[in-house]
Amino acid sequence: MMVVRPSLSGVLTEQVLGLISDSGLQPGDRLPTTRELAQRFSVTTPTLREALRRLEATGAIEMRHGSGLYVGADIERIVLPNPNMRSMPGGQLLDLLDARILIEPPLAGLAAGRPGAEELRAVLGEAARHLSGQDAELHEANMTFHRVSARLAGNSVLEEVVDSLLSVHAPEQREILRIYDDRRRDYDEHLTILEAIEAGDARAAEELMRAHLIDVKTVVQQRLM
Amino acid sequence: MMVVRPSLSGVLTEQVLGLISDSGLQPGDRLPTTRELAQRFSVTTPTLREALRRLEATGAIEMRHGSGLYVGADIERIVLPNPNMRSMPGGQLLDLLDARILIEPPLAGLAAGRPGAEELRAVLGEAARHLSGQDAELHEANMTFHRVSARLAGNSVLEEVVDSLLSVHAPEQREILRIYDDRRRDYDEHLTILEAIEAGDARAAEELMRAHLIDVKTVVQQRLM
Known part of the structure; x- marks a missing residue:
């Protein structure tokens, strides 16, 4: 401290x-x-x-x-991403993904049936427009999908935690996108999560988000080996 | 951001x-x-x-x-507590406690059976020495109990998240201690969590930590009403 x-x-x-x-x-x-x-x-x-x-x-x-x-916009935040992060050792990146696997699925469950799913659909529409091209825009839309899912759950502190984790590993995420070219799979998994949230199916939203993040971790582990 | x-x-x-x-x-x-x-x-x-x-x-x-x-010690942290927090609105404090209720119980479960429980017992011994007196020392030992429980789980990022959440609501925590004088109950609950961790009983450690944090939230809610 x-x-x-x-x-x-x-x-x-x-x-x-x-x-x-x-x-x-x-x-x-x-x-x-x-x-x-x-x-x-x-x-x-x-x-x-x-x-x-x-x-x-x-x-x-x-x-x-x-x-x-x-x-500043961040004056009332509880937690902040460390602005001084340069590169992240592999072990820390896996810990970060495990943190996301713990936190994001229950938030997707809480988001199911709450208002705001149309915003999430708009974000996915933005991702669709960049599926065959621009890495930077697609990456941004993908990260926004996770941020908005967390926000819809209605807990401002957990939203900040997720935002902080996403901010700090943005460079690695961009690299994953470039190396693995898993654009379509990411998009399809996001779509099934959105549909569960729209349908108000909390259990499915939670399980699909968990499976999606475990997929992301698997890709990162393969890359680290 | x-x-x-x-x-x-x-x-x-x-x-x-x-x-x-x-x-x-x-x-x-x-x-x-x-x-x-x-x-x-x-x-x-x-x-x-x-x-x-x-x-x-x-x-x-x-x-x-x-x-x-x-x-500095924090140069490689992923997330930081906001050092500019002054006072926290009640709704934000409840969100923070819900965040702890989501994150800390599974960490207590992970801590069960892993090495390091003797450090946790030493922290509780420190709390015992201040049970009938010094607010500041007792508060510090209680916060350390939660920090060390999170650390024993072995995920550096979630440890930082818990540390950040505890740092930011330390002033409110001290006030709760003063108003409700629930020293003994806090201590007893911490002791049962420690015993579950020492016994390697992951399920009990998780459930006891969850029940303890829900108790804390109940006290805060009563105070806010």
């Missing part, structure tokens, strides 16, 4: 977070300028910028070049 | 991460000084410090006052 240090930068970070919550600012809302904030907290601009970079790194604010400071 | 911006600070962050991995530096190892790094990457010290604060905020490095820069 991270150790909390009472550095000036840490104190300033708390002050900016306090300003955001005391002013009732929401993600996307604009913050005062760097200069105004430095004056308000009686620090130099470089010192303030150190605190702002801490907040930027953890998604609490966005620093848009030439435009200013905004409250 | 966080948006990646090609700022100078972002480029520098990548360069420092590259230096760490190219040099084979491990958590706890010392980095060059701020001045040396600024020279190496041809930037001013304030600009370098912005990049270092980004890495510090996400646990990739530690900046120890008067001592220097070290590789």
Whole structure:
């Protein structure tokens, strides 16, 4: 775990977070300028910028070049993907897939019969349009399918966990897609999961999601051997 | 999700991460000084410090006052607790507990029969010493019990997820302990879980952990009403 240090930068970070919550600012809302904030907290601009970079790194604010400071979309998240991940050792990737195998199937079950399946169908339509071509777009649609399935279950914390796991292994996922060319199978498996969710069949949705993720793990294991 | 911006600070962050991995530096190892790094990457010290604060905020490095820069313990984590959490709305807290109810019981089941149960017994001994007193120490021992149970299951990613969830709701947990004074019940439930793990009884360990966490959620729900 991270150790909390009472550095000036840490104190300033708390002050900016306090300003955001005391002013009732929401993600996307604009913050005062760097200069105004430095004056308000009686620090130099470089010192303030150190605190702002801490907040930027953890998604609490966005620093848009030439435009200013905004409250970040991730400020109220519980968990964050590590933005510093470079490459993942094989063992860690298999642990990550086992984590997905534990978490995602029950979420697919919870999603069954809840509102929002039409969004999932739209995502799959997007995947269909890229089946015979663009890796990047197909990959994006496939990842979105898993994110939206998790979101439909209605638990914001588990949605963040799934989002974090998907974000961190996106590079490996793209590579799998390129090597194995299993576009059609992925698509077909996603379609059967969608149909179970649309039909409100929780047990089938859960089992199909589990089987699908075990398939993904098998592909990764073969690649690692 | 966080948006990646090609700022100078972002480029520098990548360069420092590259230096760490190219040099084979491990958590706890010392980095060059701020001045040396600024020279190496041809930037001013304030600009370098912005990049270092980004890495510090996400646990990739530690900046120890008067001592220097070290590789951080969290550099290879997949998921991180959001360090900016202030207070948690009730609905989010219940989602968090549902997340724990999904994840922790199967991990207790996996822990059963694997090596390391003696560490868990030592943690419980620590809790026993604080049963009639110190809130902070008892709380710490109780949280450690859940962290170690998750670790014994042997999946590093799920261990990080559980650690992140526990870190973020530590303040609420401490409050529950104070209000409900359910020290003894918590301890007794932890003890039955430990005994199931020691006995290698996966099914009992899983069911007892689930019942325990559902109890915790019930207490929180009563408090929220």
